[in-house]
Amino acid sequence: ETGVTQTPRHLVMGMTNKKSLKCEQHLGHNAMYWYKQSAKKPLELMFVYNFKEQTENNSVPSRFSPECPNSSHLFLHLHTLQPEDSALYLCASSPGSGGAVDTQYFGPGTRLTVL
């Protein structure tokens, strides 16, 4: 599947490193999302961008910084992370019609390990 892609697929970083996760969607959608998936927890919505504007920021620590340069690309910049930030980070996109609730399509995720 090539609808929503994420790179890298795996990332190991130290607590003092700075890294970025990248998401790209080829579906012509206007809304993009970052989720955190930890074991035995619900998917946690982190950020939402709709037509390149951030519309949701669910009390995410400032060590996570999103960037949406256009409707097709979404980044998550990481710095001074903690070991508890280790998780699968999923990107998703949806049409972003602004009307009825959208269906989301997920990327394969980036498995992040913070040492």
Next chain:
Amino acid sequence: GENVEQHPSTLSVQEGDSAVIKCTYSDSASNYFPWYKQELGKRPQLIIDIRSNVGEKKDQRIAVTLNKTAKHFSLHITETQPEDSAVYFCAASYGGNQFYFGTGTSLTVIP
């Protein structure tokens, strides 16, 4: 905000039997309820969804029912097959690009 609870957390069934997973939600404003299947090491994929204006939706061996009064919705898989083994997530949304997910059900279909 919305609170979604999902049960059971694990479910094992014999091949050919039916599997039922139930979710409850707290906000009566929620009007969209998708179900996702996530196989090991893969992305969540939408398998079926239902909006609040209908009570049931079916797609081959998969069906979803919604009870708005009781605020619960369920996923039904009939004639289960080993390839149905995965983690299934429910979600609820009342719009504004905000989705609330359940904790997932790990389904194992025993051949």
